[in-house]
Amino acid sequence: DAGxxxxxxxxxxxxxxxxxxxxxxTWSHSYxxxxxxxxxxxxxxxxxxxxxxxxxxxxxxxGYVVSRxxxxxxxxxxxxxxxSQTSVYFxxxxxxxxxxxxxxxxxxxxxVL
Amino acid sequence: QKEVEQDxxxxxxxxxxxxxxxxxxxxxxxQYFMWYRQYSRKGPELLMYTYSSGNKEDGRFTAQVDKxxxxxxxxxxxxxxxxxxxxxxxxxxxxxxxxxxxKGTLLTVNP
Numbered sequence: 001d002a003g004x005x006x007x008x009x010x011x012x013x014x015x016x017x018x019x020x021x022x023x024x025x026t027w028s029h030s031y032x033x034x035x036x037x038x039x040x041x042x043x044x045x046x047x048x049x050x051x052x053x054x055x056x057x058x059x060x061x062x063g064y065v066v067s068r069x070x071x072x073x074x075x076x077x078x079x080x081x082x083x084s085q086t087s088v089y090f091x092x093x094x095x096x097x098x099x100x101x102x103x104x105x106x107x108x109x110x111x112v113l
Numbered sequence: 114q115k116e117v118e119q120d121x122x123x124x125x126x127x128x129x130x131x132x133x134x135x136x137x138x139x140x141x142x143x144q145y146f147m148w149y150r151q152y153s154r155k156g157p158e159l160l161m162y163t164y165s166s167g168n169k170e171d172g173r174f175t176a177q178v179d180k181x182x183x184x185x186x187x188x189x190x191x192x193x194x195x196x197x198x199x200x201x202x203x204x205x206x207x208x209x210x211x212x213x214x215x216k217g218t219l220l221t222v223n224p
Binding site: 031033040041042043045048050056058059090099100101102103104105106107109 | 145147149154155156157158159162201203205206210211212214215216217
């Protein structure tokens, strides 16, 4: 009954390093999403996926890469981390046909020094 | 004009009070309206999910949608200290797969 999990929960890295944030869901939901949450900006969509091997950009995709080879996993990679990518990252999933009904993971707090 | 406007608060009420949280929006294409509750340092939790105009009740929580006024509300009856959290409104249906979130209202219920 794990639902949706994210790892790591906390990460500190340096500018220029590559970082991968993991997201795993056990519901077999079709849709998965990555958001970042920043003070003053609220939740902003980075990337989303409608199914395995189908991904598309959201509102703030620059500097991020995603993949979805399996339905249950949706990793987010920061190719070369920058300080502006310091944020709290949330993964979410939604069942087929109801992408509005999104369920969120616990978040990853990322600090880029 | 922002797509979704939500008063950030903070809002502080005594235990047992009725709480009213509101959002306005500008995109008439929105058809799905959600309320999320987010405790400090946790992920948002889906609280209420409604489609189109009308009311929906779930225990102490009532969600109202008035599409003619582009206005949605969440009412919390008999508020409890455990209701202290940030409440986010969210709307969908304006474009594929994208939810538009309000910035959240911080609520504190004092014992």
